[in-house]
Amino acid sequence: MSYSTQDIRNVALAGHPAAGKTTLFEALLHAGGAIQTAGSIERGSTVSDFDPIEKERGHSLDVGIASTDHGGIHVNLIDTPGYPDFRGPALSALAAVETVAIVVDADSGVEYGTRRMMEYAKARNLCRVLVVNKIDHADAASARVLDELRETFGNECLPLNLPVDGGKGVIDCFANTQGDSDLGPVAEWHQKIIDQVVEINETVMEHYLDLGEGGLSGQELHDAFEQCLREGHLVPVLFCSARSGVGTRELLDTAEKLFPNPAEANPPAFHKLNGQGAEPVDAAPDPGRHVIADVFKIVNDPFVGKLGIFRVYQGTVKKDTQLFVDDGKKPFKVGHLFKLKGKDHVEIDQAVPGDIAAVAKVDELHFDAVLHDSHDEDHIHLDPLDFPKPMFGLAVEAAHKGQEQKLSTALHKLAEEDPCFTVEHEAETNETVIRGLSDLHLRVNLDRLKDKHGVEVKSRPPRIAYRETVAGKAEGHHRHKKQTGGAGQFGEVFLRIEPLPRGGGFEFVDEVKGGTIPGQFMPAVEKGVRQVLHHGAVAGYPMQDVRVIVYDGKHHSVDSKEVAFVAAGKKAFLDAISKARPQVLEPIVDLEVSAPEQHMGDISGGLASKRARINGTDSTRGNEIVVRAQVPLSELEGYAAELKSVTAGRGRYSLDFSHYEPVPPQVQQKLVEGYKPKAEED
DSSP, rough: OOOOOOGGEEEEEEEEETSHHHHHHHHHHHHHSSSSSOOOOOTOOOOOSSSHHHHHSSSOSSSSEEEEETTEEEEEEEEEEOOOGGGGHHHHHHHHHHHHHHHEETTBBSSSSHHHHHHHHTTTTTEEEEEEETTTTTTTHHHHHHHHHHHHHHHHHHEEEEGGGGGEEEEEEEOOOOOOOOEHHHHHHHHHHHHHHHHTTHHHHHHHHHGGGGSHHHHHHHHHHHHHHTSSSSSSEEETTTTTBTTTHHHHHHHTTOOOOTTTOOOEEESSSSSGOOEEEEEOOOSSSEEEEEEEEEEEEETTTEEEEEEEEEEOTTTTOOOEEOOOSSEEEEOEEEEEEETTEEEESSSSOOEEEEEEOOTTTOOEEEESSSGTTEEEEOOOOOOOOOOOEEEESSSSTTTHHHHHHHHHHHHHHHHHHHHHEEEETTTTEEEEEEEHHHHHHHHHHHHHHOOOEEEEOOOOOOOOEEEOEEEEEEEEEOOOSSSSEEEEEEEEEEOOOTOOEEEEOOOOOTTSSOOOHHHHHHHHHHHHHHHOOSSSSOOEEEEEEEEEEEEEEEOOOOOHHHHHHHHHHHHHHHHHHHEEEEEEEEEEEEEEGGHHHHHHHHHTTTTTTEEEEEEOSSSSEEEEEEEEEGGGTTTTHHHHTTTTTTEEEEEEEEEEEEHHHHHHHHHHOOOOOOOOOO
């Protein structure tokens, strides 16, 4: 069908693992007529989980994208992974939609993933909808789940429909005032919704008080409802059973009538330039203006090459359009424009504002790239998403000689596809280190290396990313003097150092008076200081959170050279560090462990032996607990196997970087004793 921006609805399905997101995705595509039969996770026939590893594991590892038409609207659906290990693709999808439908299991109720995705969506200023799935299960407790949703997320959570006949059907309680449901009389819930909707808009409230509900026009109710969604004043709750199809067509009807289109939702957070000079950009969903689009997903497809999936915010992208990538000077031609249907690519002629489309075989494309058709839009960027920092690492090397380059290429392709998967080369140890959110996250990517790219690797734990700093103030001095027959070398530096707050980085301050160190040599002094910052002073790790103030020195009119002041700056800095109570810092991570409740004692005891600080626990309806703790990263080597052992394979965990803090004295002593700096001449 031909459609405009006002006809588009962009919806991401998110939530806790096993809530039924992929099954609902299939059911919605089937209800909209996009597929003849809804696929099954058990048979490996779903549109979204088409990757062989997803089929093998039985759950989503990446986003799946497809669209369907329903009534007068075009719905772009994104199925996101539920496991926290694969948050990167899930959060990326939030950059492309107006509405996040958070799927809740009617058996289990509010789980940790439910809370997490509600928080993410709220922080991104997106419209939120709660979809209670599996209402026809024998253990379903729809009334209890609705109470739990309202208790957890507030009384703004109100149902738009209600289950009837034990979950075999649903009844609309926004448009209807008559009838009974499994959760009580329809009229009671209808009144609560109307009261919630009309109070957001003074004009609508006045009409309602003067004329009653019958005096409100359909447009007034729609506008007030859409405003409630935008401002978080209303979080609609919809009941369904994706497996049987109950409520799925009603969900599409609700999307058509009440979900915001791209022109109605909160405006995207585009800015021009960075820092203090950054200015907000009004990206209006006008098909006639210059193109502005954002790439929210990269896929390296073995058949069509690199695929950039983007959301159009302004203008119209057509076949043969010339587009620039970020601030690039040379445009690329859109030879083929696609809509996605899982693994299939359907060619289209144009993508209007608000639509989701893809282009292939453009090497310059990358995650979060801004596409535009005029240099007037150079330096524009969308506010970045707040991704968790990948902290779990593995050092990898090719299992077979001669595959080093192939491994490097494949790793960088995987990193392009997942913003929470990174590849680093550690120069000090000559290690290639991959980092992700958990052991599972990395193991899945190693499986992809083998299956998709034909590269096998050997892996081992990497060196821990310790850092160094100082705990006190001190002064340092060094005179570098060298005479070798011809012109000599001379440079003398006096400096003092002081600690900065944790996370303060590094500051270099020039307070030299009277030209005792000529200005042309100050960069050389800083270079020497930065050499120590890079290589460390006491244990061989980079230094941070320190201010260096150079306040005096001496030079020689003939013998002073850059090399002399590099050496003097370096040695003076080392001298000061030795007096300033140097410390080794270790990375502390936020750890979340999910496991059956009966394993709480084993998990807590194991964490206590790892210098962990347990910050709290959450219990879910499924007799599962989530333990939150802060733990030194160095203590978590082998934790995946340990957790698997104590929970019979039913436990999982994820990591987020928290901060650095000093290691215990005995650990520092061991690290210092193991450090063997290279001998240097003066």
